[in-house]
Amino acid sequence: MLTRQQLIDNYLxxxxxxxxxxxxxxxxxxxxxxxxxxxxxxxxxxxxxxxITNPEYCLGEKIYYAVKATREAVACNTNLGIILLxxxxxxxxxxxxxxxxxxxxxxxxxxxxxxxxxxxxxxxxSLAAPGGLGESSEHDVQQQATVTLTxxxxxxxxxxxxxxxxxxxxxDVFDLGILRYNRAFVLSGDCGWAALAVFAAILAQxxxxxxxxxxxxRYSEWIKAEMAVLDRALQTACxxxxxxxxxxxxxxxxxxxxxxxxxxxxxxxxTVLVVLLEQSISQEMAGRL
Numbered sequence: 001m002l003t004r005q006q007l008i009d010n011y012l013x014x015x016x017x018x019x020x021x022x023x024x025x026x027x028x029x030x031x032x033x034x035x036x037x038x039x040x041x042x043x044x045x046x047x048x049x050x051x052i053t054n055p056e057y058c059l060g061e062k063i064y065y066a067v068k069a070t071r072e073a074v075a076c077n078t079n080l081g082i083i084l085l086x087x088x089x090x091x092x093x094x095x096x097x098x099x100x101x102x103x104x105x106x107x108x109x110x111x112x113x114x115x116x117x118x119x120x121x122x123x124x125x126s127l128a129a130p131g132g133l134g135e136s137s138e139h140d141v142q143q144q145a146t147v148t149l150t151x152x153x154x155x156x157x158x159x160x161x162x163x164x165x166x167x168x169x170x171x172d173v174f175d176l177g178i179l180r181y182n183r184a185f186v187l188s189g190d191c192g193w194a195a196l197a198v199f200a201a202i203l204a205q206x207x208x209x210x211x212x213x214x215x216x217x218r219y220s221e222w223i224k225a226e227m228a229v230l231d232r233a234l235q236t237a238c239x240x241x242x243x244x245x246x247x248x249x250x251x252x253x254x255x256x257x258x259x260x261x262x263x264x265x266x267x268x269x270x271t272v273l274v275v276l277l278e279q280s281i282s283q284e285m286a287g288r289l
Contacts, residue, residue, distance in 0.1 A: 060120025
């Protein structure tokens with residue numbers, strides 16, 4: 001449905017919009033964090049854009065080579081979660097048939113992942129060395145895969161919210177994230193604030209699996225309560241910049257404890273990507289009428 005260049009443009013734009021969002025505890029144009037900078041993420045997006053959209057690769061290869069390109073460029077794990085989420089979305093958009101929704105195309109894709117996909121993704125996880133998804137005793141990423149990629153994600157889903165998206169057809173994105181993004185964009189007219197609304201809404205409802213792998217549930221209720229306040233404020237703020245002092249204080253509080261809601265940030269990128277892809281698909285369809 002969409003050309004490769006359109007896919008690349010949407011992917012790069014989604015990654016940039018997420019960086020424009022002042023996400024407490026996370027890297028953004030407002031604040032670096034965790035030994036990573038905005039430029040690290042921009043370089044990561046740029047170098048991963050070609051492999052993640054390469055039509056000659058299977059899904060697993062797209063993920064592996066995107067991670068490999070990132071690792072070679074910035075020598076750290078900036079975007080494994082982003083790649084894991086965006087690769088199937090981009091492929092679903094590429095393969096989209098007329099009259100089929102992006103989510104239905106995504107469901108078909110995820111229902112038909114292979115052992116080969118899992119093998120390549122296991123290699124990608126080992127290369128990125130994130131600590132988390134590969135720690136299952138049932139399917140060790142250091143070994144050859146014995147299940148499909150989606151089946152492997154199902155095993156990890158109870159402790160990794162990115163893996164969970166594979167088993168729920170990206171429920172967080174389609175059932176929550178997009179609604180919050182569109183509402184916030186109508187109110188503010190600003191993509192960065194709309195992305196922050198997604199981040200806040202998800203974190204107000206669900207614990208961040210990256211944080212819980214590192215700290216257990218020590219901070220979960222505190223983070224949920226703080227982000228619920230921000231979520232409510234964002235839903236009514238016509239001038240979101242008025243909330244900058246609140247967001248800044250939260251950012252400082254989170255970073256003082258080395259709290260990084262990285263999984264939620266990755267899901268935010270995926271949400272923005274879906275919004276952009278659906279806009280591009282609608283424009284393509286309108287152009288054909």
